[in-house]
Amino acid sequence: MSRTTLGQRLPEIRVPPPGPASRALARRLQEVESRNVTQITATWPVFWEEARGANVRDADGNVYLDLTGAFGVALLGHAHPAVVEAVRAQAERLVHGMGDVHPPSVKVELLERLAAFAPWDHARAVLSSTGSEAVETALKTALVATGRPGILAFEGGYHGLTLGALAATARGRFRDPFVSRLYRGVAFAPFPDPVRDGAEASGRALARVEEILARGAPAPDGSVHPIGAVLVEPVQGRGGGRVAPDGFMGRLSELAVDAGALVIADEVLTGVGRCAALLASTRVGLRPDLICLGKALGGGLPVSACVGAARVMDAWPESDGEALHTSTFLGHPLACAAALAVLDAVEAEGVVGRARRLGDRLVTELRRALRGVEGIADVRGLGLLVGIELAREPGLDPSTGAAARAARAALAEGVLVLPSGDHGHVLELTPPVDLTEAQLAHGVEVVARAVRGAA
Template identity: 60%
Template sequence: MTVAEPLFGSLLPEIVTSPPGGVSRHLAKRLRSVESRNITYFDVGWPIFWKEASGSNVRDVDHNLYIDLSGAFGVALIGHAHPRVVHALQAQGEELIHGMGDIHPPVRKVELIERLCGIAPWVDAQAVLTTTGSEAVEVALKTARIATGKPGIVAFRGGYHGLTMGALAVTDRAHFRSYFEDQLYKGVSFAPFPECNDVSRVTADETLGLLRAAFQQGAPNGDPIGAVIVEPVQGRAGVRIPPDGFMAALSDMAMEEGAMVIADEIFTGLGRCGSMLASERLGLRPDIVCIGKVFGGGLPLSACLSSQSVLSAWPENDGEAIHTSTFLGNPLSCATALAVLDVVEHLDVPERAEVLGSQLLSELQDSLRGAERVSEVRGCGLMIGIELVTDDGSPWKGGAVRVAEAALAQGLILLPAGEHGHVVELTPSVFLTEDQATHSLGVLSSIIQKIH
């Protein structure tokens, strides 16, 4: 019997020219001349320009073949160009490409919202479709303000919720905020985010005490607090996982204080952390949920979900919606999202993420035990972080950037995370093959053990 050759999507890396190759370098030169210098990161070994992708493979314009361990910012949980998603996109493209979301909606908008409400944690769920994660957060913040009448917000140190003005106000990173600080809403209190394996910074009880004080004192500008926004697992901060019981206690406190809990599940939702929503496994009981990334299957789509009792605080549309956008309910995005939900539910993606994530985490912890630059390897489902430190135990600033560049040269795409660029972050597809996983972990472990 002839053994079939592995297909593009399940292949091991093949580097034919040291990345970035000549075509990528030429494209980089062209891009630098026409794009704002703030947008794309350029360095000696960065970036490559993608030509095609499928499953866990990416091929660049110089014909180098890579394994994508980043999931393209966490989007490709079910792999790049999943056949169901591609079919849905092609079929919808032949029928209707654009609609009038809040005036004359496309059919797919109705179908998607019905489907989405079926997996939400409320029996009377409703949704607002949005385009980006930041926009979903904006809708969530507006919803909490309208529903509670209290504009103040509690957010967390290390939290990332987007870079539009409302979302940026609750994002904790001076790098993003500094140029716009005088334009940001001043009614945000930032609390420390406790971590399950690190009480050197703050314990859960200490954080809860600070939260209670914030509720009692109000926001820095004096506004009463009506919302707490939190990532169940902090993604961009470096896969920071809260201790058991913290999220449940946070939910209890918010309810007692008459505030709404907004779960930012843009990164963690739809199976990435081993459950449909990470809130479920961590005990968080949100009033509002934001989802995105995985949701659109590669197309720009996000959503803000809540119960009818909460969303009914918004006024009835009298012919002019007070929050809407041109591409709300775009039929192409809705069609791909329906296909994504088919895959997530029918192929039990959350369970696959839990099993594969546990396997990768265990193998990395074993292979990196004793590595001088590694302080911790942690994970939740298919979100894994490898924290790098210097000789004195402080964050190794830029260490994960160096690892990512070395990995790219050997055919692995991954991203640095953490405020100091000191956490190697892995968010691969659930369909990463055994051979791809074994190869990737071997290469990555070798790089981390040797790099100085």
């Protein structure tokens, strides 16, 4: 089916999801996948067969409107034609190379583009496949460059589930089973949340940041780890689409510089245009030394990068043939070709401006549709990263799990959304930028109905 048919459609639910084909796949999956990976219930999940633009078709032929962008990856829409063509053309020439030994030429092109895209005169990058790996690279880089192992990260932050990234991710649910394996020199500061903590939120968070930067991160063995890295999302994604008050990120950057620590912007979700800027850091006043990219960068192919100012990256020694940090699929040709196509399309198709206009519309329409509904603490966003926060008492107690209930209700009507926030109390929308007017209006109507039922 052509892109104009699947891609720009409203949902078409033929059988209540999950239909018989999805349920049969779920039973097979349950036999062979580790039990923790995919949650399977009577109402969840549906199995995808095809996706274009803002539409997904499942194994039962149901068509959905995807307001998740598949974890924020499909910023340009699913199966953007230029990405598909770039991958096809690359696959005909070279499917796999030897990333850090005899590299594929397309790796050089991508690194040059990333260096041009970066906010420093001279930048260097390390490629990888997942967001977590980009964070691992950044944390290693900060240690190599500063000699200080301590990390300052934020409550509500999410940086991935590999052991290094997890050590800097605050959420107990993810950490607790593995805590004995995690690096302990991480101190968490509050991420300022004026909805819950009032006008003083920023000041209090910055005071804590100053304290941690001055004292270091106390490890449980009594030692203190001086802070070499301040790891922060310009807008917290999985923490619930949280945007810090104006001025916070700028002051955080100053404090880090004064303390001799490097700022790592985790832009795995926010980067490449989602927040209506190539880098969300520029919109919120954060001045990073290292930037992690992933998700949307590959347009659906797994590619990530830690991009840094050369003055920082050059702390790494020259390779003597055994790279200190690399991986088998580093600079994978298909992923590099896809990323180049994404960066071209972001520029040629005015994605930044479109994300701004569409994101503003989405927030405005959601606020209108949810006006006066009890249990809504906030509707907010930056570009196409939007959160609807659900509270038991407006502005106060998170309505635990309410966003998952809303996501299930929306699924039944053919709209894909996901819960986020420490208490599963924020419904997160990270839609593609090619959402049509009709899709936006329909999505808002369904989401508002689902939220009203769950709030």
